[in-house]
Amino acid sequence: MQFHTRLALAATHTMRVTFLIVLTLLPVFTFAQGIRGTIVDETGKPLGFASIFVKQNGSGTTANENGTYEIALDSGHYELIYQYLGYETQVRIIDVDNDFVSVNVTLKPQATVLPTVVVQDGNEDPAYTIMRKAIAKANYHRQQLDSYTARVYIKGAGKLKDYPWLAKRALQKEGIEKNRVYISESVSEVKYTRPNKFEEKVISIRSDGKDNNTSPNQYIFGSFYEPEIQGTISPLAPKAFSYYKFEYLGTFQDRNYEVSKIKVTPRLKGDNVVEGVINIVEGWWSIHSLDINTSKMGIQVYIKAIYAPIEDKAWMPVSHQFRVEGRAFGFEAEFKYLATVSDYKIKLNPALYVDNDKMEVIDEKVQKEEAKKIEQNKPSTAAKKNKDADNLKQLQNRLESGKEITRKELNKMMKEYEKQELKRQKEPEVISDNTFKIDSGAYKKDSTYWASIRPVPLTTEEVKGYQKSDSMATVARRAEEGDTLKASKHKGFQPWDLLIGDTYKVSKHSNFKIHFPMPGFNTVEGWNLVYKVSFGTILQDTNKTRLTITPAFRYAFSREVASGNLKFQLRNQKYRLELEGGRYIKQFNADEPILPIVNTFTTLFLEKNLMKLYERRYIDLNYRRKLSQYVTVNGGLSINRRYMLSNTTNDKLIDRKSVEGYTSNMPYSEELPLTGFGIHNALIGSLQVTARPWLKYQIRNGKKYEIGSSSPTFMAEYHRGIPDVLGSDVDYDRVELGVKHEFNIGVRGHVDVALRGGAFLQSNKMEFMDYKHFLGNQTPFATADPVGSFRLLDYYAFSTRKQYFAGNVHYHFRRFLVTSFPLVRMAGVSENVFVNYLATPTSKNYTELGYSIDGILRFFRLEAVASFRDGKYMDYGFRIGINTAFSVNFSDN
Template sequence: MFFLPKRARPKTLCLLVGIVMLSLPGYAQGIRGTLQDETGKPLPYATIFVRQIGTGTTSNENGMYEVALDSGHYEIIYQYLGYETAVRIIDIDNDLRDVNVTLKPQATVLPTVVVQDGKEDPAYTIMRKAIAKAKYHTQQLDGYSARVYIKGAGKLKDYPWLAKKTLQKEGIEKGRVYISESVSDVKYTRPKKFEEKVISIRSDGKDNNTSPNQYIFGSFYEPEIAETVSPLSPRAFSYYKFEYLGTFQDRDYSVSRIKVTPRVKGDNVVDGVFNIVEDWWSIHSMDIHTTRLGIDIYIKAVYAPIEDKAWLPVSHQFRVDGKVFGFEFEYKYLATVSDYKIKLNPALYVETDKMEVVDEKIHKQEARQARAAAPRRAPDNVKQLQERLSSGKEITRKELKTIMKDYEKQELRQQKEPEVISETVFEVDSAAFKKDSTYWASIRPVPLTPEEVKGYQKSDSTAEIEARKEAGDTLKQSKHAGFQPWDLLIGDSYKVSKHSHFKIHFPMPGFNTVEGWNVVYKVSFGTILQDTNKTRLSITPAFRYAFSRKVASGNLKFMLRNKVYRFEVEGGRYVRQYNADEPILPIVNDFMTLLLEENLMKLYERRYVDVLYRRNLSDFVSVEGTASWQRRHMLQNTTDYKWVDRKSIEDYTSNIPVNAELPDTSFPDHEAVTASVSVVTRPWLKYRIRNRQRYEVENSSPTLSFTYRKGISDLLGSDVDFDQLEVGAKHAFDIGVRGRLHFAVRAGTFLNDRRMYFMDYKHFLGNRTPFSTTDPVGSFRLLEYYTYSTPDRYLAGNVYYQFRRFLVTSFPFVRMMGIRENIFVNYLATPTSQNYTEVGYSIDGILRFFRLEGAVSFQDGQYRDYGFRVGIASYLTVNFSDN
């Protein structure tokens, strides 16, 4: 979590000019000055808003500000959270005026709102009205455009002593400030299209995924923003408690201060203060805090009434603090929005936005009168809403909610792609990285502090030295460009052409009781295309040598794929686990055999040709067909080599699996031709579009599947004859505020099993190792790998529930570390499984990366076994919505 130097400035003269320009005033015309409180203390990141042109900026850490203005008459508004707003009327005429402003502490008046019967805090009435109108605010504008300036400054505050030499080698210094700046033109088109064009970027480091753009370009009027539940969400009362702190006056607006407190502290919720404009029921400003995987994010934002029609954000301030594995860091971001141009939605336009929303829960008499005055609902509810608002009549929260829902439904019916919930277009101007110091001095709305100037100076000097080093090394590198002999041992990638590459994979050694030590050597050739609609090609040959068997084998895989289809052909001679889903990773099997003397991976050999074709018939339905010819050969153990000789274990177990339904799973050499067809549908799938590419919204629809698999007898000498049907469903969804439920279920049967071998049985993802490496939803923790494999009927179900607060997570400091608790239940029914059931508990996110599980198994309700497992944190490795 720290910045790395990236770019160089080639000329010393340019460097010196840049240093001078950073410290000079950037504008020849406008206003500049300092904001301070009554004691003379500077007010950092105060908001300065120019009403006539919809432009906002902020002061820097020292309270200094500067705004470029054309000649004219302006109303300048100065705002700082906790202080009274100041307004200055300024005439600009070809000069740069100094305007220093002193702000007074804000006077907050306690309730003008009277506490009602039942002693409910007045905050709940205010928030009910604001929540009721939130959807209106999201639909109020047909669009807007603006310019956004973002400045980020970050530093590494501390790091482990073991990393000191590495960081010094990379040029990373403790306490040094690394800076990035960008200017973007943004455009929003209702209901869901957002366009951003980056016109300039200057950076001496990386943001390491701390960018606040999700918050800057999101909206707290939406139910969620950056995966965080908004206090204006319809579900807000389930997630938050509210407290009325009083009302203050900002020019002609009365603003209520509302304290927001999560009912359960942790990720995806906020705490702090929301300021709500009375009568408008819109956001005035906020000072809040949230966490993400134990990292603190502090947010301050100020809104302004653009053209006196809509309250939109004009400045944001962010601070990101965290400590990960001894690396302590701090990032500060500042975003200002200027040059707002808005277009109102004519369907919802009214002369005044001071909508009188009646809270029927408190003001029962007023609500009855409002309902009595309202006409019966007509088909054109939008017109009805506009007429009532224009006439100044009251409207209840429920009426507003109902009318807005109807309005959205009408719009959805008119849209071509109602399943698309958002569309973004992101573009970087070709000259964005080429702007010099003079440009930044002229366009920068927030003056740099001396510390930030020093950071740019140091980064430019470092970049100059690195550029010279790289230039000096060019000849040396060119002598050894391309393939190196040692690449055969360690692997490497090579760019063959603009759209293709060649890769030598690292030779991966392994061990099992059938082959002894073995090594897999693989190379691959593929195309690299930015446009995912175009077809990509990959060809991957692999060579494998088994030292104990003294057998060489290999295969070749050919693949074509794009957004619509995937076509694969693979063939050769290779070993394979009896369960084609490969429940045991080779590296885990190495550990189990060499150190624990447990031979769990069961292998057979096949000479084969596999063909797969998958096609998306629509956005919601895909179909896949497979065909395979195989000549199968049974394998036996060939070695008893081990690293640790445990006296309690005599020898490795046989390579022949043990099964409850098939006493002898061994088989003679034979041929098999099999085929399958699968249909997968996600009927309610939603998409986000980014740069014309569609991306699925995770868990927006359950995944339903149907599979038919056939063993075809007498074709190409095939010795198998069976038919199998399977249906399945998988999904994840929130259950209120308490947690998230994931489930998977699969059920199937063999219509006939006239001729089958053990690898044709239905197998399940069991586990007898200390490690959990498969999907937490869809796998078992203690089940033997092959004992309950079946050629008959079966049902397998998995439920995985993640709590927001349970046992150890009942302590807030534990939740703030990113820890999550889960319980899971796994069930298997086959003719011999005796209602096999697992019940387990896990702690997820230990040290942010690991998961510790404990499970107990039962058969027919009787205790059977227990065990503990270690895995990678589920949110890092598993997409629960995957098929």
């Protein structure tokens, strides 16, 4: 029941250069007979993508965009159901013998009848009663099936409609042409097992001729009966009335079923809501079909789906259409996906089995008399207590006891049922368990196979696209097989790799990497160059234990000093052990708030040498282990000999007359006037415990993936400067507690909160780098985590050796100022307001108030911030960052 919707979301995430989407399923037999024809309207216009459902075998298919269809069937007697949104369903009885039967169908516009009830002033639109019943039964539909199997065929067709001229040569090199249609097809076998397990095996794949290199995307499962689908609110969600307005458009007859047509309108247009029409089967209160659209970060997604009553027991999707279109940075693309589902085999959940015509849902808000009678006939209090002893039996008896049940009673029963089911699960924290496999012969099917298996005939444009792609693939394959020089041209080491970097496969489990050399500039070293290489190998294949060795070389041209370090890392899914040592520079703040590339820009162009550095000769040992899936422990020990550094250069690209020159390399601090230090030793130990007690997971191919926002993150840290061991000159203790979480506040917005507080238990001997520092920023760029960092704070002014507290609150609005305009929201733009607060002995309640616009040109964020101390205005500034949707979430993974 779960796979028709996330295909749409798969489509929303496919605005990448990879439109070889998804997988599909259908039998692999070859038939010599069946039914074919064309579906048109009364004017003779083809009804592209009309749905055809074969009742006898639970199979479905779809006409192509020209209205042409073809179904391969065994000889026999069949009932075919022809459907198209907005048109009357037509049923044909066909006998298939030893050849294809030609059946052309003309569909009439749907006759929608309004009920006798007239919506007058003060009366509620009938759509709300219909939707309340459908929403009340959504949980039932989610749990109705114990399992099902099906075959799915998916065809994706995409084309690049426009691109900037600067990208023309690169695209041509990759064989990508403007307005050329690239298509992909796949056939998959799908199996669902309640409550959350999905298995898919891809039988065959054909994709734009590059059959040796193409990997299909996973067929993603979902359902509009779920409250949310990847953040998009379903019209059948319990909180749907807060997000949508509904309008009754009438009722139409589809065979023996009464279907209500409901218009869905977002109360606030933008991302994560849908708009369009959803058709509800009366009595069943299930989805009959839908025609909706939504947007994700300015990319438009159009979805059509048609359902059918499988074995007259459950309405399941039999065809889907998706159209995705968007424009960004001069690129404009359009993708179309078509999926047909066939060969349904369903197994009902025996605990919830009830003939749908036996259960009539009563809306107590409107049907007050009926609800009162049901209330009077409820079991006694003593009988209610018996439900705790055998909840499933009580629920089944109640469902089978009569035709009427109130919405509230159904909701309560389903919640209790799901609660009991959750207790029985071995892993209740697992939200979904998906398995995706590709058959070894999936890429080897020829055109004859596809001609026999394809349920949707190709259009002329698609045939031409395949012919061109196949010819290009043949040329490429011959070149690879016949020209060994060309085939090996980009294999192995090349001299220019020393300048641009590359990765080389050494063996099956080992690789060697040359990192891109990173030049930079600071006033301590002048121009500097960092050069790294790394070697990685899997030591134990069973648990993927991997060893990585990374030596790094650094040369400071102004200091004329060479330095470097060597790092060993041993890790798997349970632990990570790191040993690192050498001679290297480091920022006074160990969290290193200034990126070297940003410091290079501010130093050379703005004459602000913000990065303050010291040198250490050190050995660091760090160990991290997952004690359980909820608790992680990190321990570290660091042996250091630390040296103060001074500026060695005044070089600059722009000499700003308004700036006095570079500042000293000694950080400025209000608590410690002189932050310089002499050569000394430091032995420092640390311990951190991170807990996420309510963490949820998704499983993909047997591997668990955390759902980061499913639980708050709690942290406890202890840092100890150990005196008189290995000559250590430091003696201090610091403890810190913290929490970070993100959550929604109703329909109004999304909130991120980060709180940290701590204190030094004692600080007998310590240097400035041992103080508690905070993530400040004085550059034009916001590069740190948006939640947990400051925008205008001096990097070291309020650093402390005493108690401290830092709090950050980030509120994401669905509608605020510029997002009051629908066109702005539809372009993927959003607004945020944030507050950052710092309390230390010298900070005087330092506070930042900020406003940001997210999603500018899809990827960027512009912030305006003002700072205050003890409520008095201090400063203001603007910052440029990356869209918070792409920012790294806080977690101690």
